[in-house]
């Protein structure tokens with residue numbers, strides 16, 4: 005049986021090409037590696053090599069032919085001992101490469117209701133003792149507890165070991181776990197994010213600290229392209245249980261290159277979990293959950309919160325559910341949705357508004373992806389007004405996403421437009437007065453809420 | 458621009474499944490492995506000598522280094538008073554590097570780029586200390602109108618391109634500035650400074666490769682002050698002799714005593730001759746030391762007091778230069794007069810920076826884009 009030579013696709017986008025030149029003629033004997041023809045694509049001229057051996061029995065498309073569809077039979081080759089008499093030229097129609105799928109994508113399963121039904125914060129029994137600790141300590145304890153529990157957990161990053169963390173979040177870990185598990189890296193974010201991701205693919209459970217998330221931009225390729233897509237691309241075979249953590253958002257007076265909130269960036273990536281806690285209990289419970297999670301997690305902390313003290317329940321192994329928002333303050337007139345440092349500002353704003361007779365509910369998203377839509381919509385059902393407060397830029401923000409959800413799924417509950425209150429849409433200025441103007445604050449949040457009445 | 462322009466016009470790509478390719482017998486077609494052809498086979502720059510400064514030059518080296526020292530001490534003070542915020546990285550101890558190198562450049566023709574530890578490099582170019590200090594305090598009169606701060610200062614009229622906060626970024630950007638020099642044929646050379654810590658970033662090596670491949674006119678300067686924040690060089694670098702870091706890209710490297718302004722200037726002469734001669738990039742490793750913490754918030758517990766003290770006492774760049782001036786016949790009184798003069802300049806800069814107004818609130822929205830849309 006003669007071998008059919010088909011017009012090859014020579015680039016991922018090529019659909020047809022020009023058969024520029026034949027370098028063999030009928031009757032020639034060819035072997036693998038011989039160049040048969042030159043083919044022009046939209047991008048380049050490519051050489052078409054023989055893979056099979058035999059005699060060219062017929063050339064079906066002559067040189068100089070334009071618009072030859074990929075898959076068209078252009079020549080026939082007979083193997084050794086086969087009948088080399090040219091068979092009747094059968095202009096085999098190119099088999100369709102792939103039928104354009106006009107099938108609608110199946111509706112994405114909505115995990116929201118199920119999640120809300122199943123997951124909730126562990127009950128804190130009445131009379132549970134509370135301790136006061138800083139967010140920094142809570143994060144450290146979360147890592148330490150998980151490292152005690154699971155020997156495959158290790159911590160890696162710049163200045164995490166001997167220096168005890170640039171912001172002292174890893175204080176004491178080197179002493180307890182030693183240099184094999186608490187590892188100082190050179191300043192090579194792209195490299196160590198990749199090493200962490202590879203180690204996770206290999207079965208370890210890395211906690212990769214970025215000194216700040218501004219520097220994770222050096223490494224974002226591994227977060228988005230390597231870690232987030234592994235499970236999907238491998239059809240569920242290969243996992244990447246890694247945590248990328250560090251401070252995110254504006255600090256104080258550190259200027260344009262060091263003051264950015266990446267929550268919306270990572271939240272747009274399917275395959276990632278994005279967590280941005282506000283208080284110490286959530287930070288601890290969610291970091292522990294993140295380290296146990298089988299999926300890659302971007303865990304966004306905030307430098308300005310590190311030193312703040314909060315009450316934490318004294319409970320063994322305090323692990324919180326990923327993907328659950330939390331009502332921080334009940335209210336009936338307006339819902340303020342926020343996350344991370346914005347929650348503190350929203351609570352202050354709610355205090356201001358209470359003095360004016362406006363009862364504001366404050367909802368802390370805690371997890372940005374997957375987003376607890378049900379909690380947002382439930383609160384909206386109650387208050388019928390909603391404001392999103394966010395320490396970050398307004399354009400394509402988490403706030404934008406919440407607005408879209410309210411329009412799509414909460415429209416009937418709305419008594420007023422949903423509003424965003426964010427930082428100004430500018431790079432962060434250094435000057436003290438300009439920085440204050442650029443940042444969101446409780447007064448701006450309260451003012452935005454007032455507009456709804 | 459020959460190397461770049463001569464790229465292939467017609468891409469010939471083999472369209473074959475590689476898996477089916479037969480094993481090629483290793484024969485004469487493969488050139489012999491050159492295991493022992495070391496750098497000796499290539500042309501290398503001469504080992505630089507100590508620069509023979511005239512008295513006038515020596516005096517200005519002293520003045521300029523002292524200006525940086527006093528300016529930085531004052532900045533540290535203002536930080537303590539809350540007049541400067543955020544990150545503030547002082548250049549104290551490293552003065553000879555910027556002065557020795559930049560004194561050899563042609564301002565307005567050659568370009569300079571560095572990281573966030575940039576006050577000294579600005580001062581080395583003779584940029585007005587008042588507007589540098591006013592940038593540190595975030596005032597409208599600052600060189601970035603108060604919007605950049607300590608880490609982000611620029612002076613395009615001096616071809617000083619900043620002022621960058623992301624460790625390593627300035628190396629690629631510097632190669633881009635060198636690309637411009639070559640593209641325009643303007644005869645300029647770029648001087649790109651970066652730290653020992655930065656020398657581990659991947660983009661540094663991507664840039665090294667292209668810079669040598671395209672023979673870009675650039676002097677890569679590693680300011681090896683022995684620490685990247687709290688990490689000493691040997692804790693972060695498998696090859697801790699950083700001047701060798703360009704070798705696998707065929708970029709020659711020279712290690713220089715960065716505490717001796719004459720050694721630095723001597724190296725600058727050699728490097729400039731090499732680069733201006735069209736031989737491509739060169740790498741200078743400046744062995745230097747920062748006396749202060751990494752930034753104002755670093756307690757610097759990773760090294761001993763003795764280590765810092767020994768460096769100050771035995772290798773201080775300003776003291777070395779002072780001793781040379783005395784040898785050259787300058788009197789203590791003349792030196793004192795310079796010191797007094799410098800203090801006056803720095804005090805004035807501080808007064809200016811404290812008393813000039815903050816930017817107008819409208820400035821928040823200016824300079825984001827150049828054009829209106």
Ligand SMILES: Cc1ncc(C[n+]2csc(CCOP(=O)(O)OP(=O)(O)O)c2C)c(N)n1
Pocket residue numbers: 162191193215219222574622623624625651652653654655656680682684685686751
């Ligand atoms: C990409 C990136 N990672 C981390 C940091 C935080 N950081 C700022 S300076 C610094 C140390 C740099 O050391 P080195 O390159 O030796 O320069 P030096 O500060 O000693 O001048 C680090 C880790 C940063 N700014 N950018």
Ligand SMILES: [Mg+2]
Pocket residue numbers: 652653654680681682683684685686
């Ligand atoms: Mg250094």
